[in-house]
Amino acid sequence: MDRSMVEEIAGKEELIELSAYLSRFVTVERLKKMEKILQWRTRYLTIALEDIFQSHNASAVLRSCEGLGIQDVHIIENTNAYKVSKDIALGADQWLTLYRYNRKDNLNSQRAVDFLRSEGYRLVATVPPSGNTCLLDNFSLEKGKVALFIGTELNGLSETILKEADEFLTIPMYGFTESFNLSVSAAIILHHLSMKLRRQNIAWELTEEEKLRIKILWLMTSVSHGELLVKQFLKERRK
Structure with missing residues (x-):
């Protein structure tokens, strides 16, 4: 459309x-x-998916966003083109505003960064647990609008995103497994933050x-x- x-x-x-x-x-x-x-729709919280090569994972994220009232999704396609998996998304994409960065010059991550900054978003990279990351429970929404960046399960986020990120966010893990599936991680973070957002005195x-x-x-x-x-x-x- x-x-x-x-x-x-x-x-x-x-x-x-x-x-x-x-x-x-x-x-x-x-x-x-x-x-x-x-x-219940919001643009205070948005998500950017960088080079997701498994379309069913990205489509599952769209479904989570729609169900949780997150209106905008940004899709960065440097090397991996994205196609909606209709059996997974179940029509969620038609109710969302999708921004796609897919020029052929491999600078799409920077374009997404520049656009989201111009819209007043804090750039938050989701990463595995380490010493300089913020745990999900401790993440503050009061400092301004949030754009969450999620990368591939194999390589994570690009150097461009990691360099440009204002903050780093992680889901606490309590088992031998070091991370969740991409779409599961997105769903956990989005559910936690969207519920927290609506309980706070923020113009969301x-x-x-x-x-x-x-x-x-x-x-x-x-x-x-x-x-x-x-x-x-x-x-x-x-x-």
Whole structure:
């Protein structure tokens, strides 16, 4: 789905009218569910997956993000292209905002870093336990928005991410095994932090305009020929 059509709409009045127009094509129950879910969505916490070569792992992370209300996922593809595993994601990707960094020059990790910094995120690298890492239970959400970087199970995160990271986060381990599966690690961290976030006095919710834009994208996904309907609406309105 081409979300650029919605991103390019500058006026709130036009967004409201477009939302009302598309809402005519879905049931009242569907609309109520969207409104309810939007109240729990957040961009305070996001995740960046770097060069994940097993698509089922990345797809499982998408499913966890959607279920926990994490709206944005950043996918870095330097050497490994990502394709959604539909049997694993179970449609989760259509409700998320996916940012993909996949140019052919192998500088995609730096692009993700630069973009997330420009959006005001703290860059947090998830790594195995060591002396300079913060344990999950001790991690503070009060210092600002968080972008969690997760790398491959074989090689972990790239030197670019490790060099640029503001903080290092780890899951405490109590057995002989030194780490969890990638998707399990992501689910543990995201569940812990998202639950903690919603219990604290932090402005984690989406703005009203963000909710409106996401709702329009969801409506486009939910109706037949959603993109065509949006194009026709904008063409008629802007005559």
